[in-house]
Amino acid sequence: MIKKYRYGSPFPTEATVQEYPVTPAPDAYFTQSEKDGAAVFRYPLGKEDAVFGLGEQVRGINKRGWIYENYNADDPNINEARVSLYGAHNFIVVNGRKTFGVFFDSADKVTFDIGYTDPDELAVTAKNVDVYIIEAESILAIVHEFRMLIGQSYIPPKWAFGYGQSRWGYKNEADIRTVFEGFRKNDFPIDMIYMDIDYMLDYKDFTVHPERFPDLSKLAADLKAEGVYLVPIIDAAVKVQEGYSVCEEGLANGYFCTDSEGKPYVVAVWPGESLLPDVLNPEARNWFGSQYKALLDQGIEGFWNDMNEPAIFYSTGRLAEALDYIASIEDRNLDTHAFNKVSYAINSLQNSPEDYAALHHNVDGKRISHAEVHNLYGYNMTRGAAEYFEQYCPDRRYLLFSRASYIGAHRYGGIWTGDNSSWWTHLRHNIAQMPGMDMCGFLYAGADLGGHCYNTTEDLLLRWLAFGVFTPLMRNHATNGSREQEPYLFKEKRAFKNILGMRYALLPYLYSEFVKAALRGEMLFKPLCFEYPDDKRAKTVEDQLFVGNSIMIAPVCEQNAAGRYVYLPARMKMIRMRAGDRYTERVLEKGEYYIEVALNEIIFFVREGTVVPLAKPAPNVASLDETHLTWLKFIDAPTVYELATDDGFTRSGIAEGLVEVTVEP
Numbered sequence: 001m002i003k004k005y006r007y008g009s010p011f012p013t014e015a016t017v018q019e020y021p022v023t024p025a026p027d028a029y030f031t032q033s034e035k036d037g038a039a040v041f042r043y044p045l046g047k048e049d050a051v052f053g054l055g056e057q058v059r060g061i062n063k064r065g066w067i068y069e070n071y072n073a074d075d076p077n078i079n080e081a082r083v084s085l086y087g088a089h090n091f092i093v094v095n096g097r098k099t100f101g102v103f104f105d106s107a108d109k110v111t112f113d114i115g116y117t118d119p120d121e122l123a124v125t126a127k128n129v130d131v132y133i134i135e136a137e138s139i140l141a142i143v144h145e146f147r148m149l150i151g152q153s154y155i156p157p158k159w160a161f162g163y164g165q166s167r168w169g170y171k172n173e174a175d176i177r178t179v180f181e182g183f184r185k186n187d188f189p190i191d192m193i194y195m196d197i198d199y200m201l202d203y204k205d206f207t208v209h210p211e212r213f214p215d216l217s218k219l220a221a222d223l224k225a226e227g228v229y230l231v232p233i234i235d236a237a238v239k240v241q242e243g244y245s246v247c248e249e250g251l252a253n254g255y256f257c258t259d260s261e262g263k264p265y266v267v268a269v270w271p272g273e274s275l276l277p278d279v280l281n282p283e284a285r286n287w288f289g290s291q292y293k294a295l296l297d298q299g300i301e302g303f304w305n306d307m308n309e310p311a312i313f314y315s316t317g318r319l320a321e322a323l324d325y326i327a328s329i330e331d332r333n334l335d336t337h338a339f340n341k342v343s344y345a346i347n348s349l350q351n352s353p354e355d356y357a358a359l360h361h362n363v364d365g366k367r368i369s370h371a372e373v374h375n376l377y378g379y380n381m382t383r384g385a386a387e388y389f390e391q392y393c394p395d396r397r398y399l400l401f402s403r404a405s406y407i408g409a410h411r412y413g414g415i416w417t418g419d420n421s422s423w424w425t426h427l428r429h430n431i432a433q434m435p436g437m438d439m440c441g442f443l444y445a446g447a448d449l450g451g452h453c454y455n456t457t458e459d460l461l462l463r464w465l466a467f468g469v470f471t472p473l474m475r476n477h478a479t480n481g482s483r484e485q486e487p488y489l490f491k492e493k494r495a496f497k498n499i500l501g502m503r504y505a506l507l508p509y510l511y512s513e514f515v516k517a518a519l520r521g522e523m524l525f526k527p528l529c530f531e532y533p534d535d536k537r538a539k540t541v542e543d544q545l546f547v548g549n550s551i552m553i554a555p556v557c558e559q560n561a562a563g564r565y566v567y568l569p570a571r572m573k574m575i576r577m578r579a580g581d582r583y584t585e586r587v588l589e590k591g592e593y594y595i596e597v598a599l600n601e602i603i604f605f606v607r608e609g610t611v612v613p614l615a616k617p618a619p620n621v622a623s624l625d626e627t628h629l630t631w632l633k634f635i636d637a638p639t640v641y642e643l644a645t646d647d648g649f650t651r652s653g654i655a656e657g658l659v660e661v662t663v664e665p
């Protein structure tokens with residue numbers, strides 16, 4: 001059952017696809033008060049109450065004990081002190097004395113104080129907001145109701161379930177070909193190579209550097225012939241330059257964000273002075289989406305949308321003020337206070353609330369300050385592209401994922417979790433993020449495997465890939481200047497080959513479970529207590545997950561660990577996989593175990609009564625042989641498995657592609 005009520009006059013986010021009447025009185029769950037013109041929703045937390053959700057946010061699976069401010073933030077310093085990351089995913093489930101879900105639908109900031117100020121209280125503060133309270137018989141049923149409310153999740157082409165190699169630093173065609181050769185020579189599977197900002201000319205969206213990539217169409221075609229797709233990045237901001245058609249067309253039509261008087265508001269990102277497409281104006285959004293044609297026409301079928309919180313290095317107005325201030329300082333002997341003022345003048349330029357307030361959108365002819373609709377920017381950038389793809393080739397699936405997001409964007413694309421670091425704690429955080437994102441509909445999701453910032457190590461990369469085998473987006477990506485982390489550059493090549501091969505062996509399962517979860521509004525990654533709600537021990541487990549209906553995973557995420565403790569909430573069959581086609585099985589009773597896991601293997605657990613289809617590892621998704629599947633089984637009677645057998649490219653065949661296969665014990 002869903003009840004909706006309203007506080008203030010919320011901006012229409014289009015997060016939901018079902019209409020509900022507004023219930024006049026606040027729901028009985030909350031006491032509602034007002035603070036500085038905002039509404040505060042309070043709920044007393046009992047000792048046993050846990051709070052799940054909030055998408056990709058910081059900290060663990062149970063969000064209790066911290067304060068979270070959902071206001072999309074471009075900041076690579078991801079750590080426990082943070083309150084906002086790149087996405088605003090305002091859905092939670094309270095589970096304990098009572099179990100219910102709440103979605104705070106607001107384009108503006110929403111603050112979730114989940115036992116931070118008062119350990120025994122949940123207090124959510126929002127200004128103009130539609131609140132949906134969802135009741136059902138279990139956490140999974142609540143999530144399902146919510147997912148029906150927000151509409152079906154995006155399904156990418158099947159090749160996007162292969163492995164992707166990325167790095168900020170592939171400068172030219174030769175670099176891309178070197179990466180491809182590195183994989184082929186070592187017999188490592190690969191489906192995608194990503195192109196970061198260096199492929200563009202002067203960081204101009206939809207351009208290709210003529211010397212670095214003299215013939216992108218040919219490069220894309222050559223790689224496609226080998227089963228590999230090129231995936232370029234698209235940034236939100238458009239360089240200001242005379243003669244650059246995207247800039248000129250946008251300016252001529254009033255498609256960029258402005259100041260409060262309607263004059264283009266100049267901000268700087270990679271290319272220097274730039275303009276932000278006004279993606280909240282449907283006409284401008286469609287226009288920006290149609291620019292992707294320049295690359296689609298060259299054989300590109302996938303994109304990652306970046307810097308769309310939107311990231312602002314500085315605005316020209318505020319930079320001038322800061323530089324004037326610094327120039328005005330006559331005394332060059334700065335004490336700590338004077339020096340702090342100088343640092344602040346520069347450091348406060350980036351992503352400043354003043355710029356977000358000064359920037360305006362044109363919505364139905366009305367000027368709206370960006371600050372109030374901030375969380376919708378990345379969502380609508382992605383939506384513009386997705387809607388254009390549908391025009392470009394209506395039945396074809398394209399790969400699309402974004403850094404910034406809001407619920408609703410899950411219908412148009414996936415997300416990645418932004419600039420994490422090559423730290424063991426970030427591998428663990430990645431595990432906790434997956435179910436949160438799933439609850440909010442972002443099924444096609446993943447982190448930069450191996451870590452984005454700082455230097456990775458061979459063991460961290462192996463362990464992270466071993467977890468990445470299960471994440472729909474399986475991409476290794478790192479920042480400029482960090483240690484190179486292409487798997488073929490490390491010593492234990494066979495270990496990497498085996499781990500990557502396991503992804504392909506498990507792909508029939510992973511893809512089938514993904515498709516079913518997307519079509520039916522279910523979760524792919526489930527915390528243990530979502531499946532075993534009465535198991536108190538299960539509720540404390542934060543580093544094991546169910547993946548689909550048959551498998552439980554327990555990734556190793558500690559340096560130098562020879563294995564890990566695993567809790568089995570029921571009898572299961574442990575699979576120890578040493579290569580996609582080499583594994584051993586062992587039945588384990590419900591309980592606690594220490595299980596050794598070598599760096600070159602993965603373990604997972606098959607639930608009683610279920611089966612898992614396995615293919616032979618293949619060089620890419622297109623060459624997987626899915627007509628000769630073998631099965632991992634933990635059954636004593638014939639069991640039906642629904643296998644996704646669609647063509648992997650079209651949208652229309654997905655539902656019909658699900659076929660029932662009966663597996664004998």
Ligand code: GLC
Pocket residue numbers: 167168196197233306307403418419477478479
């Ligand atoms: C941002 C992205 C990162 C990318 C970099 C350069 O930091 O999050 O993935 O590599 O920009 O484009």
